[in-house]
Amino acid sequence: MPVRYYAVRIGREGPKIYSNYHDFQMAICGLSGSSGKGFDTYREAEAWLTGVPMPAASVTNVTSQTTTTMVWEVSSDSHQGSTLASTSTTISYQTGARPYPEPQPGRRWFEYESPLNTRHARPNGDRLTPPPPYIPLARYNMPREPELPPPLPPQPAVELSEEQKQVLRLVQNGKNIFFTGPAGTGKSVLLRAIIDMLRVKFGGEVAITAPTGIAGVNIGGSTIYSWAGIRLGKEGVQQLLVVSGDFFQLPPVPDQDSTTIIPSTFAFDALSWSRCIDEPVSLTKVFRQKDNKFVDMLSATRSGKLLDWHIREFMKLKRVVDYSDGISPTQLFPLKSQVESCNKTHLDVLSGEQVTYSAMDSRGFDMHENRIPIVVAEQLLDRLVVPKVISLKIGAQVMLLRNLLQGKLVNGSLGKVIDFMTTHEATQCFIEIANLDTPAQRAPNGDFLPTLPPGVDDEDKYKGLLALDRQEFTKHERFPLVRFTNDVHLLCAPLSFTVEGLKGNVEAQRIQVPLVLAWAMSIHKAQGQTMTRVKVDLQRIFEKGQAYVALSRATSLEGLEVIGFDPSRVLAHPRVIDWQASWQAQRDQEEEMDMDWAIEQYYSSTDISV
Numbered sequence: 001m002p003v004r005y006y007a008v009r010i011g012r013e014g015p016k017i018y019s020n021y022h023d024f025q026m027a028i029c030g031l032s033g034s035s036g037k038g039f040d041t042y043r044e045a046e047a048w049l050t051g052v053p054m055p056a057a058s059v060t061n062v063t064s065q066t067t068t069t070m071v072w073e074v075s076s077d078s079h080q081g082s083t084l085a086s087t088s089t090t091i092s093y094q095t096g097a098r099p100y101p102e103p104q105p106g107r108r109w110f111e112y113e114s115p116l117n118t119r120h121a122r123p124n125g126d127r128l129t130p131p132p133p134y135i136p137l138a139r140y141n142m143p144r145e146p147e148l149p150p151p152l153p154p155q156p157a158v159e160l161s162e163e164q165k166q167v168l169r170l171v172q173n174g175k176n177i178f179f180t181g182p183a184g185t186g187k188s189v190l191l192r193a194i195i196d197m198l199r200v201k202f203g204g205e206v207a208i209t210a211p212t213g214i215a216g217v218n219i220g221g222s223t224i225y226s227w228a229g230i231r232l233g234k235e236g237v238q239q240l241l242v243v244s245g246d247f248f249q250l251p252p253v254p255d256q257d258s259t260t261i262i263p264s265t266f267a268f269d270a271l272s273w274s275r276c277i278d279e280p281v282s283l284t285k286v287f288r289q290k291d292n293k294f295v296d297m298l299s300a301t302r303s304g305k306l307l308d309w310h311i312r313e314f315m316k317l318k319r320v321v322d323y324s325d326g327i328s329p330t331q332l333f334p335l336k337s338q339v340e341s342c343n344k345t346h347l348d349v350l351s352g353e354q355v356t357y358s359a360m361d362s363r364g365f366d367m368h369e370n371r372i373p374i375v376v377a378e379q380l381l382d383r384l385v386v387p388k389v390i391s392l393k394i395g396a397q398v399m400l401l402r403n404l405l406q407g408k409l410v411n412g413s414l415g416k417v418i419d420f421m422t423t424h425e426a427t428q429c430f431i432e433i434a435n436l437d438t439p440a441q442r443a444p445n446g447d448f449l450p451t452l453p454p455g456v457d458d459e460d461k462y463k464g465l466l467a468l469d470r471q472e473f474t475k476h477e478r479f480p481l482v483r484f485t486n487d488v489h490l491l492c493a494p495l496s497f498t499v500e501g502l503k504g505n506v507e508a509q510r511i512q513v514p515l516v517l518a519w520a521m522s523i524h525k526a527q528g529q530t531m532t533r534v535k536v537d538l539q540r541i542f543e544k545g546q547a548y549v550a551l552s553r554a555t556s557l558e559g560l561e562v563i564g565f566d567p568s569r570v571l572a573h574p575r576v577i578d579w580q581a582s583w584q585a586q587r588d589q590e591e592e593m594d595m596d597w598a599i600e601q602y603y604s605s606t607d608i609s610v
């Protein structure tokens with residue numbers, strides 16, 4: 001067989017020319033926004049890659065018994081393909097076949113070569129076939145189309161608002177800071193930006209801590225169990241302290257041992273707090289909700305001061321919202337037992353095969369380089385939102401626990417399991433695969449490699465992690481293929497979730513499919529989430545701030561159902577109200593003085609006589 005060349009403009013290894021089809025496929029398969037093309041000669045590939053056109057006559061058409069080149073254009077905003085060439089391909093699709101994942105918005109051009117028999121047989125005899133909106137536009141026996149348009153730039157990250165930038169600048173200038181703000185004002189987004197900035201500045205010397213699992217995941221994939229371990233103002237924080245949170249939301253679950261229950265206290269109670277931190281900086285612009293009426297209702301819920309019209313509007317939300325895609329809103333409950341029972345009932349109703357995933361857990365070292373004891377590692381991992389064991393069936397409703405595909409899927413994205421397949425099968429079908437972020441997990445051909453052989457303690461390769469129980473995910477293992485509410489499809493292969501120590505040391509790691517069952521979720525675990533469809537049951541609310549956390553997860557009134565709304569249970573903690581009042585009054589006074597001073601300056605410097 002003659003050697004062929006494959007040029008990749010956007011791929012895992014950057015722009016590159018491959019002479020091996022398999023390597024080419026691995027460079028682009030499942031990679032959002034990838035772009036590549038096959039050629040008969042190196043020069044043609046190079047010309048395409050560098051944008052220097054070849055004389056038309058020298059471009060030979062690709063002919064082969066077994067391969068076909070397909071060009072698809074997928075519009076970034078409508079999911080509808082459109083035909084660029086007048087002759088379209090005649091690949092026929094089996095009717096009644098299982099749907100093939102649809103293209104994602106943002107991937108406008110995607111060209112690749114695939115064996116005609118890519119539509120591999122499934123164990124039950126049916127096939128994954130690509131129906132529209134992937135519309136094949138050209139075949140190898142057609143004249144080559146004109147030069148492709150330049151690839152789309154990567155999706156821009158969220159641009160920080162002026163007030164977020166202001167906080168970033170303060171940190172850049174070395175100021176210890178506490179920034180707060182209502183739910184959805186972008187505290188996590190800002191914290192991630194600060195962490196990125198500090199990591200560039202201080203390298204590995206940045207310790208990140210969060211009191212709850214989901215909050216930890218939100219700010220960078222890690223959680224530290226010992227919030228108190230920071231020892232404000234003493235060891236552990238050498239240079240700079242950045243703290244963020246909203247005391248009007250739920251406090252961390254208090255630590256307890258067998259005999260004493262330690263009541264939750266607020267960080268501002270600590271003696272070291274005022275030593276380290278000036279008064280808070282407040283973010284005010286709410287991003288999660290766009291509707292001012294809803295923002296107002298939530299603001300009143302936060303302070304526990306509901307007016308009559310707020311109550312009337314919340315009462316109106318007791319209705320059923322229908323969603324045509326069959327993905328129901330996630331129900332938020334105050335109690336774990338309510339969550340477990342709801343999820344179990346729904347899963348039991350589904351008839352298909354149940355597939356269970358046990359996490360691959362391992363333990364590392366504490367900040368003094370002592371091995372973390374097994375029991376401690378297990379406790380740390382228990383605090384993660386990602387479960388140790390999860391059972392799924394086709395039809396199971398799930399929530400993603402990671403931001404993936406450049407923001408197309410986020411921590412909190414809701415979806416349904418539509419199939420189970422191996423990473424190899426997903427690669428063959430050009431399905432996006434959750435990015436595997438632990439070095440030893442994936443072989444170059446996309447298969448899983450055994451990761452932690454018993455007793456292996458190779459510092460470089462495994463960061464000194466020792467397996468707690470399960471040793472590996474195998475290449476034969478099938479993982480859940482999930483269709484999300486925005487129609488993006490993803491093979492949810494396992495990802496790594498870590499618990500990190502103050503020096504960034506990995507104390508414990510869980511490798512697990514990045515999903516939780518999502519017919520129901522506890523309000524505690526939903527903290528930090530942004531949800532487009534949510535149903536809140538407030539009947540058994542028991543904590544101040546709990547109703548606020550639950551209601552403020554929703555992005556819109558349209559996507560929010562509320563049952564059991566009782567205004568008398570919408571409460572803010574009196575100590576938090578007092579604390580806020582103490583600095584707010586002072587700030588208002590300062591602002592007033594600033595205003596008086598500005599007016600005085602204006603009149604003293606301006607001739608206002610007429």
Ligand SMILES: Nc1ncnc2c1ncn2[C@@H]1O[C@H](COP(=O)(O)OP(=O)(O)OP(=O)(O)O)[C@@H](O)[C@H]1O
Nearest residue numbers: 159160161183184185186187188189287288528530
């Ligand atoms: N500058 C920004 N521009 C546009 N969207 C933003 C911006 N900052 C944050 N967002 C979006 O607002 C939503 C809420 O952000 P985020 O989760 O950071 O808020 P939060 O204050 O941490 O919320 P919570 O207190 O509920 O955890 C997210 O969807 C995020 O992408």
